[in-house]
Amino acid sequence: MEHNQVEIILYGAEQLCPSCVNLPSSKETFEWLEAAIARKFPEQPFKMTYVDIHFPPAEPEKQSFAQKVIEEDMFYPVVVIKDKVVGEGNPRLKTIFSELEKYGYKAV
Template sequence: MDLSQIIIKVFGGEQKCASCVNLPTSKETAEWLEAAISRKFPDQLFSIEYVDIFSPTEGENQKFVLQILEEDLFYPVVVINNEIVAEGNPRLKDIYEIMEQHGYRDVV
């Protein structure tokens, strides 16, 4: 099977958004997603990138940063292959389903 590598971007900030007080930081969410996805889909390539929405960005990342700030989206915002798939507290089940749609298989 020809499996293209999924790119997952987690957009957020060091400071939590006002309604996310009891949730992990965006950076912690990125690390948590990486660990959980690695366990679910071992030996299947993917990459996770954390993007600080308060640091200068350019290109496609800038488009999402502007959208997050202008639309007051709850962060972290999870983007898979340039599509927003989660806002605020991401659900692993939803992320797994999207990855499976792209050919990833649970080996358990």
């Protein structure tokens, strides 16, 4: 089954969220997640995007979601695939992998 390249967006911040002490930083989580997805789904393209919730890019959807993370006190990093939140605070690989499989990714 052919699939389009899915964009996985990780919303985070330099500073850890108050409830996320002892967890890796958003940037560390981003790098760990990118490596884990690449290992699980080799040679299947995906796009990882990091969005700093305090300095989001000039894209309206990303700006409004970054604002939502702040206003709703979500535990970040927040992982989003196709507008669906698939991880908050300490994202679970299993949840993220199963969401990617819905878009045609095949675990190796």
